Amino acid sequence: MRKSFIILSLFIAQIIYSQNYSQHVNPFIGTGGHGHTFPGAIVPFGMVQLSPDTRVDGSWDGCSGYHYSDSVIYGFSHTHLNGTGVSDYGDIMLMPTMGNPSLNNKDYSSKFSHKNEKATAGFYAVKLDKNNIDVRLTTTKRVGYHEYIFNNVGNANIILDLNHRDKLLEGEVRVIDDKTIEVFRRSEAWATNQYIYARIEFSKPMKISKIETNGKQENNLYTGTKLALAFSTAVKKGEKIYVKVSLSPTGYEGAAKNMLAEGKSNDFETIKEQAKRDWDKELSKIEVKSEDKNKLSIFYTAMYHVFTQPNINMDVDGKYRGRDNKFYTTKNFDYYSVFSLWDTFRGAHPLMTLIDRKRTSDFINTFIRQYEQGGKLPVWELASNETECMIGYHSVSVIADAMAKGITGFNYEKAFEASKNSAMLDIFGLNAYKQNNYTSIDDEHESVSKTLEYAYDDWCIAQMAKNLNKKEDYQYFMKRSQNWKNLYNPKNGFMQARKNGNWYEPFEPREVNNNYTEGNSWHYSYFVPQDIPGLIQAHGGKEKFEQFIDAIFAAPNTTTGREQVDITGLIGQYAQGNEPSHHIAYLYNFVDKPQKTEEKIKYILDNFYKNTPDGLIGNEDCGQMSAWYILSSIGIYSVTPGKPEWETVTPYFDEIKIHLEDGTTKTITKNTSKEELKRLGFENIKPVKDFKYTEQTASPVITADRLFEFSTKVEITPLNEKDKVYYMTMDENDKNVRKTFTTYKGPFTINKTTQVSAYTERDGEKSSITSANYNRRPNHWDIIVNSTVNPQYTAGGKLALIDGINGVENWRKGEWQGYQGQTFEAILDFKSPQKIKNLSSTYLQDSRAWILMPKKVEYYASMNGKDFILLKTIDNTIDPKDEKVQVKDFTADILPTEARYIKVKAHHFGKLPEWHQGAGGDSYLFVDEISIK
Structure with missing residues (x-):
């Protein structure tokens, strides 16, 4: 009987997978606007993302390497990021050209037209206009396949430029024979120390025709931090050259093994069809029916984007590069990279617990290995590097959610140990958070967001402790999970920053500032997913909390304060284009107003997702923007990952079939009960006994x-x-x-x-x-500032410049005054003549944040406040390229001089130079304490 069931299940699966779901995928969705996706060839969770690069500058809308508004292709590289907000990848770039080869990207790049461009799941094609070359790309997990059709007779070149995009720290090209080369690239960008190896095989002999290097050139070995080569051959009209590129994170041997396993075929069409089948199999996990082809394209492209990453990051034999840069081999699980956890814990990972429990287990096993090898769970891991990007320690959310939903295949005890370790570190404001039960502006920037997200993560750890019957840990972390109460201002209902024991004023909930992460108080005042009843109670009950939810959608749809490009898709202050808002519409369910959830969710599904290049309202963020669409359109969303249940809404499609790994199928229609949806796929989970815990008393x-x-x-x-x-x-x-x-x-x-x-x-x-x-006050001087301070960086007013309280390297705490694009000038009035022998003013440099030291500082003296005499000029000695955050006193010892007034004039750096990522923008000058002896 058991054998028959398995055969039947396989037969059903074969029928499902044979359906053409990939026909609905439009890889161009999100390549325009601010979606930051790429259109190239990839298979589900593949190591290779083979795609054209139209951007080499790492700009905001060029994070993936491609933007639909562009008309020039620089080449085709094998790694890309899907919808991130920071640029990286673009490794192992090849570009076919004709004629006399050039290694300058302005020469080897080519114009193209979208009319001659095509992308489907696992396939990309384009015509390069400059040399009339047709390029077709497909891939397996670890091997990229290129087909170049040279439509003119002549000399064909394939350019390999290792300086493409990221900074090259080490480059190496080894020529094995006239059809095979090996490549090593170690680079620095968002991932500061990324290793990648490649084996490149040409379908016909190629000769090196041009080399550019600043390193070795001997015995068919070329090295350097500047390294590019051209490989050339004569071609007939219409001749095809095929190129296969295998990648490895471990070494040349790994690249060779990967090529042997996945690069044997010389039939491009076979590989293309296999990639399509791989996508059909993955996309078949959820079937939706609709007469609207655009809706089908949006849905299945959303699935495609969710399955684009995390990426397999081990060789075919299981060997991988650990977080400590040593090599390990996996046992019984696959090792992955690219974890955008601040984004994906909200929707993408909960979706995976429903349709891909095995891979969820693999992700967690990867987390555990990264903890063992790198000292902590990943925050935003990329290519075996921890970028420390974004906030919280949301690996614990993924782990708690998996445990709550009965997913096995990983060590629960080790996962708990790793989670507790992350929560007990003394980094990023956690020390103050543990000691004071909240983080203030004085402790750490983005203090409100960090406090709230730490508190949710603590609740997740408490759920693990409960699952493992660890009573004391449960009580400790449940108490910590209430830390949100210390930043909830009962007078206005908002989560508000605290500074020096008080509420930070002035307060404007629409203001985007350094107290919140990619948002403002509107976006974060609803983030207590672990204690929604407590938040409702704090507001005074369901009716008042309903009014508070209404208020975010009715608020003016403009933010104030700092410009934040991530905040898009505004309905009032609700921002669908960025993750902190994603759960808010579902909160109406908690105040017994599901019809309002229905209305808001349908509006977002109708208006913010389109079958166009600008069809995503914000960054894809490694699948989260799409995961929200998938879950909401099938009628569910995980407001609190870590609970084995869903919040529900009427499905967007008439019928949905979810094929689970156990061989069962869940069919959802508009008549499916809310209770059935709430427990979708988790009916057999045994509830865990609750322990009592102490309610936290909020700090005054x-x-x-x-x-x-x-x-x-x-x-x-x-x-x-x-x-x-x-x-x-x-x-x-x-x-x-x-x-x-x-x-x-x-x-x-x-x-x-x-x-x-x-x-x-x-x-x-x-x-x-x-x-x-x-x-x-340490003095009773007066000060007049003849420059306009940036309203984001006032330090509380002009007296902050002479209050005896010094700013520190973390300027986001708010003790510095910031001036952009202007020279700083201030006049101190001592009220009566004083003898001066020493003058000092203090400045900060954080080159990455556009803050540079002044070119020079001049000190002047006067008795009447009108006629000033130059006392001394201090020139800057710190290199503007130095990215270390540092503070410098511009101090001048002078002969005793009597004066009533002292003028301080700090000359700003000016426009940011070409080498800077913000080239052409106005630099900032940050000043804090002026002291006179």
Whole structure:
């Protein structure tokens, strides 16, 4: 009976896979606008992404190497990123040309027309206009297949340029024979130390006709940090040259093994058809029916984009490069790379738990190996490099979700160990977060977003602990998961940054600033997926929370503050084009207003996804933008990954069939019950027994003037009016005095530089201690600034320049004043003549952030504030190309000089030069403390 069932299942699977789902895929969706996708050939989760490059500058809309608005192709490279917001990849670039070969990309590039371009799942073709060459590309997992048709007679060249796109740290080309070469490329971009090896096989003998290198040229070996070669041969009209390129992350031997396993065929059409079959098999996991061909194209291209990455990152024998740059071999799982976890934990990974449980297990096994070999779970891993891009430690969300849904094949205990390790590190504000139960501006930039996302991740770890019956860990992380309460301002309902114990003011929820990650308070004030009932309660109940959800969709649809290109697809302040908003429309389900969820989801599906190059409303982000579409269109979404259930909405398609790995099929129609959808695929999960845990008491807010003349009033406010408040003060005379907390009875006054500390208590449970420092002015000077400060970087006002509080390297904490495209000039008035012997002003350089040292700083003196005499000029000595974040004092010792006024003039660097990624833009000048002795 069992044998018959297996045969029947295989027969059904064969019928399903034989259907032509790939015909609906349009790889050009997202290649225009801000989608950042690429149109080239790839098989599901393949190591090779063989695609044309129309951008070599790493620009925002050129992150994938291709943009639909372009008309020039520079070449065809074998690695590409799908919809990211940072540029990388573009490895092992080949370009066919004719005539006298050139190794200058302006010469070997060619114009093309979209009329002569075609892309389908696993295949890409284009005509290069310059030399009338037809290019066709297809691929296996590890081997890219090229077909070049030279439509004119003459000398044909194939250019290999290792300086294409990323910075080349080491390059090597080894000529094995006249049809075979081996290539090594170590490069630096987003991944700062990427290794890739390739074996290239030509279908006919080729001769090296041109070389450009700054390294060795001997015994058929060419090396250097500048390395390009041209391979040439005579061709007849219409002659075809085939090229096969195998990749490996480990070495030449790995590339040879991969070629032997996947590069044997010399039949381009066979490989193309195999790639199509691979896609049909993967796309068949979800069948949707529609008479609307555009809807089918959008849906199956969304599936295609989700399955474009993570990418297999091991050789056919299982050998891979670990996070420590050593080599390992996998056992019983596949090793992957490219984990855009800040994006994909929300929708793409939950989708995979439904339709690809085995691969989900492989991803987690990869995470565990990266923890063992690199010291922590991946955050945004790329090519065995941790980029540390984005925030949180969302590997734990993927792990918790898999465990909650009964996915096996990985070591639960080791996964928990790795997750707990990430949560207990002292990086990126985590130390303050653990100590104070929230992160403030004083501790770390993007403090609101980090606090909220850490709190959700902590809840995920608590769910793992519960699954493993670890009671103490569960209680500890459940308490930490409530840390959002410390940034919830009950007076306005928003998640608001805290600085020096108080709420950060002025506050505008539409403002994009350094307190939030790619967003503002509107986008983050709904991010408590682990405790939605608690958030509703904090707002005062379902009716008030419903009004708060209404408010984001009704708010003005423009942001203020810093320009943030990621924030797109706005409905009010809701931003479908970026991930923090993706769950918000589903929150209406929690206030018993599912009809509002229906309305919003349908509007987004109808208006923000199109079968056009600009058909994605924001970055694809490694499949998350598409995963939202897939899940929402079949009627489900995971608002809280880590729970074995879905939030539901009416399906967008009339009928959906989901083919699960156990051989069963789930059929969804508009009549499928909400309860059935909620438990889709997870009916056999046994609930885990709950433990009790302590409810967190939120830390109080302390309000006073941070800088005061003679005295200031201090007020301490609990975030819950039922909490008792206790406090103590320490001024400069109390350093050796043992003090204790006393009951707070009302506002009090201080007249010295003082630290005030306070905590709240409810039912015996104490909050963390809030501490705030208040400084009596170190001087009574006046200051006039004759430059216009950038409103994002005011440091609280002009007195910040002479308050005795110094900015640090992490300028995003807000202690620096920033001026863009202008020279800084300030005049200090001492109120009466003073003898001056030393002058100093402090500046910051963060070249990557466009902040450069001044070219020079001039100090002037005056008795009347009008007639100034130059005292000294200090020239800058720091190279603008130095990317180290650093602070420099421009100090001048002078002969004692009497003056009432001192003028400081810092000459800005000017426009960013050609070598800078922001070339042509105005640089920033950041200044903080001016001191005079």
